[in-house]
Amino acid sequence: xxxxxxxxxxxxxxxxxxxxxxxxxxxxxxxxxxxxxxxxxxxxxxxxxxxxxxxxxxxxxxxxxxxxxxxxxxxxxxxxxxxxxxxxxxxxxxxxxxxxxxxxxxxxxxxxxxxxxxxxxxxxxxxxxxxxxxxxxxxxxxxxxxxxxxxxxxxxxxxxxxxxxxxxxxxxxxxxxxxxxxxxxxxxxxxxxxxxxxxxxxxxxxxxxxxxxxxxxxxxxxxxxxxxxxxxxxxxxxxxxxxxxxxxxxxxxxxxxxxxxxxxxxxxxxxxxxxxxxxxxxxxxxxxxxxxxxxxxxxxxxxxxxxxxxxxxxxxxxxxxxxxxxxxxxxxxxx
Amino acid sequence: xxxxxxxxxxxxxxxxxxxxxxxxxxxxxxxxxxxxxxxxxxxxxxxxxxxxxxxxxxxxxxxxxxxxxxxxxxxxxxxxxxxxxxxxxxxxxxxxxxxxxxxxxxxxxxxxxxxxxxxxxxxxxxxxxxxxxxxxxxxxxxxxxxxxxxxxxxxxxxxxxxxxxxxxxxxxxxxxxxxxxxxxxxxxxxxxxxxxxxxxxxxxxxxxxxxxxxxxxxxxxxxxxxxxxxxxxxxxxxxxxxxxxxxxxxxxxxxxxxxxxxxxxxxxxxxxxxxxxxxxxxxxxxxxxxxxxxxxxxxxxxxxxxxxxxxxxxxxxxxxxxxxxxxxxxxxxxx
Numbered sequence: 210x211x212x213x214x215x216x217x218x219x220x221x222x223x224x225x226x227x228x229x230x231x232x233x234x235x236x237x238x239x240x241x242x243x244x245x246x247x248x249x250x251x252x253x254x255x256x257x258x259x260x261x262x263x264x265x266x267x268x269x270x271x272x273x274x275x276x277x278x279x280x281x282x283x284x285x286x287x288x289x290x291x292x293x294x295x296x297x298x299x300x301x302x303x304x305x306x307x308x309x310x311x312x313x314x315x316x317x318x319x320x321x322x323x324x325x326x327x328x329x330x331x332x333x334x335x336x337x338x339x340x341x342x343x344x345x346x347x348x349x350x351x352x353x354x355x356x357x358x359x360x361x362x363x364x365x366x367x368x369x370x371x372x373x374x375x376x377x378x379x380x381x382x383x384x385x386x387x388x389x390x391x392x393x394x395x396x397x398x399x400x401x402x403x404x405x406x407x408x409x410x411x412x413x414x415x416x417x418x419x420x421x422x423x424x425x426x427x428x429x430x431x432x433x434x435x436x437x438x439x440x441x442x443x444x445x446x447x448x449x450x451x452x453x454x455x456x457x458x459x460x461x462x463x464x465x466x467x468x469x470x471x472x473x474x475x476x477x478x479x480x481x482x483x484x485x486x487x488x489x490x491x492x493x494x495x496x497x498x499x500x501x502x503x504x505x506x507x508x509x510x511x512x513x514x515x516x517x518x519x520x521x522x523x524x525x526x527x528x529x530x531x532x533x534x535x536x537x538x539x540x541x542x543x544x
Numbered sequence: 545x546x547x548x549x550x551x552x553x554x555x556x557x558x559x560x561x562x563x564x565x566x567x568x569x570x571x572x573x574x575x576x577x578x579x580x581x582x583x584x585x586x587x588x589x590x591x592x593x594x595x596x597x598x599x600x601x602x603x604x605x606x607x608x609x610x611x612x613x614x615x616x617x618x619x620x621x622x623x624x625x626x627x628x629x630x631x632x633x634x635x636x637x638x639x640x641x642x643x644x645x646x647x648x649x650x651x652x653x654x655x656x657x658x659x660x661x662x663x664x665x666x667x668x669x670x671x672x673x674x675x676x677x678x679x680x681x682x683x684x685x686x687x688x689x690x691x692x693x694x695x696x697x698x699x700x701x702x703x704x705x706x707x708x709x710x711x712x713x714x715x716x717x718x719x720x721x722x723x724x725x726x727x728x729x730x731x732x733x734x735x736x737x738x739x740x741x742x743x744x745x746x747x748x749x750x751x752x753x754x755x756x757x758x759x760x761x762x763x764x765x766x767x768x769x770x771x772x773x774x775x776x777x778x779x780x781x782x783x784x785x786x787x788x789x790x791x792x793x794x795x796x797x798x799x800x801x802x803x804x805x806x807x808x809x810x811x812x813x814x815x816x817x818x819x820x821x822x823x824x825x826x827x828x829x830x831x832x833x834x835x836x837x838x839x840x841x842x843x844x845x846x847x848x849x850x851x852x853x854x855x856x857x858x859x860x861x862x863x864x865x866x867x868x869x870x871x872x873x874x875x876x877x878x879x
Contacts (some may be wrong), residue, residue: 473808485562
């Protein structure tokens with residue numbers, strides 16, 4: 210197994226140490242946990258926002274902790290949900306008295322463990338709300354979920370809800386913003402090569418040299434179908450043709466675009482994909498408000514990419530533009 | 545060859561189209577060239593800064609074009625120097641009347657072609673200065689160079705010189721800042737897997753499943769030696785032990801750190817490396833002023849990383865902190 214690691218059992222804690230050392234102006238780690246919070250957590254009278262999930266999706270989710278985005282992120286083992294007690298620690302650490310919103314990706318383990326943590330927190334008198342992100346249009350159910358999976362669109366939920374909370378909104382209003390994003394965001398991805406699990410050294414699935422896996426998830430689980438690898442433009446069109454009907458996009462609509470690398474895809478290729486995304490949307494008369502190209506929600510060293518579209522209104526556009534000092538989301542508003 | 549591309553002959557122009565579509569608030573493309581400039585170029589009475597080189601190193605160099613950093617970047621074919629006429633177009637496009645500084649990585653082709661472009665520009669009455677970056681301590685000469693190669697340390701030259709130019713400094717003062725960075729920056733890298741050239745579909749070198757290539761360059765050229773893959777902490781120490789003597793670091797010194805992924809390395813692994821970098825420097829009594837972890841100077845989908853140290857003084861620290869809207873350098877000052 211070719212990885213820059215020490216002991217596979219220590220990858221999470223060593224990664225978090227290296228992360229905090231790099232970003233200690235913005236974040237801190239709760240001692241003896243895998244919880245990263247804003248440096249100034251808890252922020253009094255502000256709604257706290259917690260997300261998290263298995264590790265291996267970096268920069269998700271700790272990279273999105275900072276002013277104007279998440280208050281806390283909980284890291285599980287690689288592709289494994291964090292335990293309820295860790296999530297509970299995060300909720301307590303970010304509760305500033307205005308309640309806490311949990312942003313959960315739709316995976317059975319995450320939903321169950323975040324729910325248990327919410328119950329523990331409520332028993333201690335902390336007001337907790339939760340939203341479940343399910344932006345992946347590839348599959349209705351998967352080996353990891355009932356219903357659609359939560360993937361890269363989750364970053365838009367973090368950003369919009371985080372900006373709303375920073376503006377002083379109530380827990381119920383922050384939740385409404387998160388739900389608006391969830392209703393209006395859809396994603397689909399493709400993989401060219403699998404990732405390799407640090408614990409086992411095994412590849413997450415098998416692909417022939419001329420094959421791609423369409424409709425891939427972010428846990429190394431197989432996608433919808435294996436197909437012969439085709440040209441970037443054709444792949445882009447295939448993904449958009451699956452995403453757009455789910456959003457019921459019309460000519461007058463405006464969208465934010467994310468072209469997300471799965472971990473090992475050269476930036477060159479992501480920009481080649483983005484070129485076709487923009488051309489295709491322009492031809493349909495859809496306006497693009499924001500474009501994000503890069504690695505936002507990865508699967509270790511999987512090769513491939515996902516395309517996310519978020520239908521935006523003026524309020525969402527403003528929330529995407531709001532300042533954030535989260536290490537992995539530089540509010541690089543473009544266009 | 546598993547890549548998200550269309551025709552291998554069109555990867556550069558399609559990438560640049562996708563890049564400009566994503567970042568058109570900050571940058572524009574000179575028609576019929578591979579030159580990306582600031583949106584507002586030329587900036588009157590400001591020193592213009594041009595860099596560039598072969599493609600395949602994204603986000604270098606177009607990602608560093610923006611206010612407070614580069615005025616223009618020229619992209620050659622993959623791992624191939626841009627032609628003198630393209631560099632000449634960039635110089636003309638960013639000349640605001642205060643002269644132009646060329647930041648050149650030390651490769652024989654780049655040095656020759658940028659030099660020819662400088663002569664063309666001087667013949668038209670544009671004042672041009674050049675600096676040559678040679679931060680790679682791995683080799684004294686290589687298949688691509690006489691003298692040390694220019695690698696990830698180049699980003700620090702862009703940032704400091706760009707901030708200096710933005711402050712209104714003269715061409716000679718901007719050049720002095722660039723030279724100060726070049727004297728004080730050193731890098732060394734390691735590769736676990738080679739990259740694959742789009743034109744040929746061939747791997748850039750061969751490595752066995754238990755081997756790494758130490759002292760790798762950024763063009764797929766072999767490094768100093770093949771060694772058995774070791775633990776991340778050992779690799780980190782080996783790289784630092786090579787870099788630090790070249791900088792003559794003392795206890796009272798302060799450095800900026802860059803842990804740079806070569807293209808396909810999971811962020812998890814870069815942070816594990818950073819953990820050891822910080823621990824090692826702290827043990828030596830060296831203070832860290834800034835830490836940058838991510839993909840800054842890549843080699844397509846090569847797996848591996850490089851470590852860069854820049855010895856800083858108060859002026860350089862201020863220049864690293866200065867605002868920049870370059871898409872790939874979000875002035876994420878930390879620590």
